Amino acid sequence: MSRKLMKDGRPRSPFSITVMALLALLWSIPTIGLLITSFRTRDDAQSSGWWTALFNPFGANWTASNYSGAWTGQDFGSGFINSLVVAIPATIIPIMFAAFAAYAFTFMDFRFKELFFLLIIAVMVVPIQVSFQPMLGILGPRGLGISGQYIAVWLLHTGFGMPLCIYTLRNYMSTLPRSVVESAKIDGCSHYQTFWRLVAPMSIPAIAAFATLQFLWVWNDLLVAKLFLKSENTTVIVKLQQLLGTQGQGQELLTAGAFISIIVPMIVFVTLQRFMIRGMTSGAVKG
Amino acid sequence: MATVTFDNATRQYPGNPVPSVDKLNIDIADGEFLVLVGPSGCGKSTSLRMLAGLEEVNGGRILIGDRDVTNLSPKDRDVAMVFQNYALYPHMSVADNMGFALKIAGVDKSEIRKRVEEAAKILDLTPYLDRKPKALSGGQRQRVAMGRAIVRSPQVFLMDEPLSNLDAKLRVQTRTQIASLQRRLGVTTVYVTHDQVEAMTMGDRVAVLKDGILQQCDSPRRMYDHPANVFVAGFIGSPAMNLMNVPVTDGGVDLHGHTVPISREDLGGVGKDVTLGVRPEDLELSSDQSGIPVTVDVVEELGADAYIYGSTEQKLLEATGENAGAVPFIARVDGRRPPEKGEKIYLKPKTGHVHVFNSESGLRVGD
Numbered sequence: 001m002s003r004k005l006m007k008d009g010r011p012r013s014p015f016s017i018t019v020m021a022l023l024a025l026l027w028s029i030p031t032i033g034l035l036i037t038s039f040r041t042r043d044d045a046q047s048s049g050w051w052t053a054l055f056n057p058f059g060a061n062w063t064a065s066n067y068s069g070a071w072t073g074q075d076f077g078s079g080f081i082n083s084l085v086v087a088i089p090a091t092i093i094p095i096m097f098a099a100f101a102a103y104a105f106t107f108m109d110f111r112f113k114e115l116f117f118l119l120i121i122a123v124m125v126v127p128i129q130v131s132f133q134p135m136l137g138i139l140g141p142r143g144l145g146i147s148g149q150y151i152a153v154w155l156l157h158t159g160f161g162m163p164l165c166i167y168t169l170r171n172y173m174s175t176l177p178r179s180v181v182e183s184a185k186i187d188g189c190s191h192y193q194t195f196w197r198l199v200a201p202m203s204i205p206a207i208a209a210f211a212t213l214q215f216l217w218v219w220n221d222l223l224v225a226k227l228f229l230k231s232e233n234t235t236v237i238v239k240l241q242q243l244l245g246t247q248g249q250g251q252e253l254l255t256a257g258a259f260i261s262i263i264v265p266m267i268v269f270v271t272l273q274r275f276m277i278r279g280m281t282s283g284a285v286k287g
Numbered sequence: 288m289a290t291v292t293f294d295n296a297t298r299q300y301p302g303n304p305v306p307s308v309d310k311l312n313i314d315i316a317d318g319e320f321l322v323l324v325g326p327s328g329c330g331k332s333t334s335l336r337m338l339a340g341l342e343e344v345n346g347g348r349i350l351i352g353d354r355d356v357t358n359l360s361p362k363d364r365d366v367a368m369v370f371q372n373y374a375l376y377p378h379m380s381v382a383d384n385m386g387f388a389l390k391i392a393g394v395d396k397s398e399i400r401k402r403v404e405e406a407a408k409i410l411d412l413t414p415y416l417d418r419k420p421k422a423l424s425g426g427q428r429q430r431v432a433m434g435r436a437i438v439r440s441p442q443v444f445l446m447d448e449p450l451s452n453l454d455a456k457l458r459v460q461t462r463t464q465i466a467s468l469q470r471r472l473g474v475t476t477v478y479v480t481h482d483q484v485e486a487m488t489m490g491d492r493v494a495v496l497k498d499g500i501l502q503q504c505d506s507p508r509r510m511y512d513h514p515a516n517v518f519v520a521g522f523i524g525s526p527a528m529n530l531m532n533v534p535v536t537d538g539g540v541d542l543h544g545h546t547v548p549i550s551r552e553d554l555g556g557v558g559k560d561v562t563l564g565v566r567p568e569d570l571e572l573s574s575d576q577s578g579i580p581v582t583v584d585v586v587e588e589l590g591a592d593a594y595i596y597g598s599t600e601q602k603l604l605e606a607t608g609e610n611a612g613a614v615p616f617i618a619r620v621d622g623r624r625p626p627e628k629g630e631k632i633y634l635k636p637k638t639g640h641v642h643v644f645n646s647e648s649g650l651r652v653g654d
Contacts, residue, residue: 177372177374179371179372179374180374180375180376180377182339182341182361182368182370182374183368183370183374183376183435184387185340185341185360185361185362186339186340186341186361186362186366186367186368186388187367187387187388187435187439188388188391188392189362190362193391198376201378202377
């Protein structure tokens with residue numbers, strides 16, 4: 001029996017493959033159920049389980065009206081766009097600033113460096129809820145007057161996302177070979193050039209990992225969006241929650257709405273995960 | 288190209304009571320190949336990094352040419368450095384790695400390409416220009432690191448143990464290549480190593496450091512023939528020089544009945560005993576029973592020569608009192624008639640080939 005070797009040199013194990021496949025299936029069952037239910041009529045969904053449609057695909061009453069109902073009737077379309085408008089800057093801004101900060105904490109010397117870093121770690125334990133009242137005050141009409149607009153939510157997500165991001169990126173950057181940065185210094189790079197040309201490209205695995213997390217967090221966020229966005233700017237998650245609250249009679253729209261809201265996170269995860277590869281720095285230094 | 292001057296250069300790390308580099312004074316001539324050598328922790332890498340601008344200078348000055356660079360940032364010093372671990376940029380091709388400094392300096396693209404190709408030709412890297420560093424072997428990566436330095440045609444090359452990650456055979460080969468390349472390019476080079484063989488074979492001059500203090504800076508030949516103190520004597524040369532404390536007698540030192548003559552004025556300032564150094568190849572078997580008595584432990588036969596590893600008796604050293612126990616001793620003898628293991632032999636130093644050091648200060652006595 002010739003067993004093939006996997007990429008990393010271990011022998012392929014049929015047992016692990018079977019177990020992994022079963023586990024993957026088990027974990028996907030709720031999502032599959034949701035997907036199937038979202039294409040069934042209200043009556044079908046209430047009278048029988050989604051698996052009956054799976055076992056009898058030609059006897060079921062398939063319909064796409066749940067999607068059209070949610071998208072146009074419940075205004076999921078604009079919510080979807082709003083979600084993108086909120087989530088993309090709220091992912092890029094904190095990561096960019098955090099990467100600058102992480103670079104400074106890793107490769108630059110300044111006074112009270114340790115103290116500042118400790119402060120940032122300490123800030124991580126502050127729960128977002130305790131800041132709602134002051135934040136509503138600062139961003140509200142008596143303060144900056146930007147509450148309800150996208151920028152308020154960008155700022156909040158930036159503020160609450162950055163500490164963990166700085167921490168993660170600094171830890172990653174401190175594993176980068178120091179001599180590479182020193183070599184860049186001798187080659188004439190300013191800090192700005194060192195960051196953009198060397199440290200940022202070498203940190204791509206960590207940045208991609210954190211970008212995925214931050215994007216999913218912001219996309220799925222209900223609390224901040226509900227409190228700080230006015231209704232025409234609100235996100236798909238808030239729409240979903242409202243659907244649940246007001247439409248006791250429209251359960252079939254809920255499944256379609258839920259599926260609309262998870263599509264983007266899935267795409268983001270699938271596309272970014274290939275950047276989370278190890279070995280970005282292999283070949284830089286010996287050993 | 289330029290001269291390099293360390294003028295009382297000192298580096299003391301915060302929280303460390305003693306300086307890591309203490310008042311270093313070296314003048315390096317234009318085009319010279321200077322090797323800094325010493326045991327680990329002696330400050331040789333720190334000295335190099337001070338010259339590169341990666342390490343702060345707490346006292347004294349460093350000059351490149353006539354320019355005081357003590358407080359300049361690395362990029363303004365016009366130096367290129369080869370790191371021990373090569374420090375290649377992993378996401379760039381070999382050509383981009385080599386041309387990076389020029390690109391940052393804003394040099395024209397076609398000019399960069401030309402200079403990279405020239406350097407690649409010198410280093411046999413032409414077929415690899417489009418590869419990423421991870422697709423190269425250790426030796427090739429080392430050459431890319433060299434190429435990165437060459438392309439810039441800087442005033443000074445700095446090399447921090449660039450060969451220590453290569454295997455033994457490649458190291459010897461690359462050693463010669465670097466030395467001849469340096470002669471050809473004529474760029475002032477400061478090279479750090481802990482390997483005294485590298486130091487002796489590559490450098491125009493060798494500077495030996497210990498505990499942050501310069502012990503001696505001389506040509507390899509001079510260093511070998513006239514070590515300035517006991518430390519240099521023991522550090523330079525392989526196998527190492529035999530060092531022992533011996534009592535002073537009238538007109539010389541006494542080696543168990545054999546007197547090594549040393550002039551009276553040289554012995555003027557020393558005490559009851561001196562440290563005598565003899566290289567293994569400067570010993571010969573004594574026919575009578577005078578000289579240094581050695582019990583042979585191991586005989587290494589190398590064909591033409593044989594090295595005897597043994598120990599001298601305590602008796603010889605009684606005068607000092609401190610060197611109790613047997614002292615290891617190495618001697619080179621004729622490979623055709625080596626003594627047997629366990630045999631007791633007597634060795635005499637060849638005339639004019641002994642080194643005498645003050646046993647208190649460790650400094651060389653006489654010439």
